[in-house]
Amino acid sequence: AQSVAQPEDQVNVAEGNPLTVKCTYSVSGNPYLFWYVQYPNRGLQFLLKYITGDNLVKGSYGFEAEFNKSQTSFHLKKPSALVSDSALYFCAVSSPYSTLTFGKGTMLLVSP
């Protein structure tokens, strides 16, 4: 069975500082990895995905993530956080022809 762990319920960062939201995964075979963001009372918005290729993936709104196969990690990063980045972030994993499995989510709070 596949699984995702987001070890931090909440991450606090000051505006302008770099941010990291952690994600580790477990899956049989090659993983497909995703990050989504959710604002209050809204659905999930796609940020970025890793299917194959370059381990560093660049996505929407200045976010990026690095696929690390040996550490089974896919941490989300941004060089300079904005207050508007405050939201709930979900990491998800799947593999060919399997469903998406989500982590529990990490609340990101960016203070002015």
Next chain:
Amino acid sequence: KAGVTQTPRYLIKTRGQQVTLSCSPISGHRSVSWYQQTPGQGLQFLFEYFSETQRNKGNFPGRFSGRQFSNSRSEMNVSTLELGDSALYLCASSLAEGNYGYTFGSGTRLTVV
């Protein structure tokens, strides 16, 4: 290009009633998945449909069912509602079977009283 449309956005039902939620995928997308989101359990997979066939099913009781029509629109139905069914129900569509990324709708907020 229109996104994934879920209707209604909000719904209040009484325990014991049944409810039907609708999802219209992005034009051309043939795969539709449903997820339940609650504060306690997070995002849990309900089922996935492709070309009118259920491809995968999550670990939910038989009160939860779904279907997909020939135009790829999907409905999910919950019968004999329980208080614990209160949740945000999210629909996601993707171009094809397999997982190259889903686009999610804004969800239907179901409250059971």
